[in-house]
Amino acid sequence: MNYYLKEIKPVNSRSNKTGGAKIRDDVEKILSKQNFTSITLPNIPRLGNIDYISISLLNHYRVKRLWQKKMAFLKEGDNLVIQFPLIIQHSVFLKRVLKSLTRKKIKIILIIHDLESLRVTKRRDISVLKQFILNKEEKLFLKYAFKIIVHNSTMERYLIKQGFEKQRLISIEIFDYLISNFDIKKFKNRKISKDQPIIIAGTLRYHKASYIYHLPSDVKFNLYGVGYDEKIQQSNVNYNGAFSPEELPYRLNGSYGLVWDGDSTYSCTGIYGNYLRINDPHKLSLYLVAGLPVIIWKGAAQADFVRKNGCGLIIDSLDDLKKLKDSISEKDYLLMKKRALKISLELLNGCNLKKIIESLN
Incomplete structure (x- = not known):
């Protein structure tokens, strides 16, 4: 029999206008359609301090x-x-559970959303104890997994260097993006063209994306997401508010979706910028499901996906945006848009995870 773990999220743990829970919910929906049964783990309120x-x-x-x-x-x-x-994240004693499951020859299939050893534990505001627990948890679950679904070939190579066998690793390449009751009329109603502003969507909080407060002045931008400080908004930037992950694709008006993170416009730097070197940012799935060509940092792991599928442009520095944008002909732009729409259909139907799950049966 096939099962999946369904964790009940703590009340108010995530905003419904961020994508944090979206990817997990989509995975659960896809697994349910593939005849997996949920094992529900309710949230246990913490005791004391x-x-x-x-x-x-x-x-x-x-x-x-x-x-x-x-x-x-x-x-x-x-x-x-x-x-x-x-x-x-109360996993200190879960080793005994995982060990027991593997002894019973139950196959654990781990879907990696984030490697916190490369992301959260690098932050200065994280205590040494929490860093230790997160790192231990990560190694524990990776150790006992029968198969590990990773983001891309770069993450696969990283884990191989960490000592994990290649045959246990499966690359999903890009995560799916489901939209309930997809409305084609709303989808076609948007302004998507070569001469529209560049779109930046996602978490706009300063600690993660401080580059958005130093954007080049010769290009227009449309911003969508939570945490934006409108008090220091540039004249060439239009902030359009925050929407739920399923509403957002209908709201994106622009030319390209920008995949960038970190502190600088010259390169993707800092913890979150460097993290793009190994992870699949969900905003790439968002842009493509919206039928948008993308512009992605050349050092990002997903630059290979964009290059291979011809669905966007690769860039070194945001200072080159205007030159790059102006160099693209209308014909080339429409071709990238057509390819993005083709990928959109696959993401809407959960094809990437379905393909992996079917290969495991």
């Missing part, structure tokens, strides 16, 4: 007991899909 060690350990123990109870019925030959990182 998490910084108080004895209470913290008790929270971790309660999570372990919940996992044991919920998974006791699994038997040899069953498949269990787990999305990683976990939403509820």
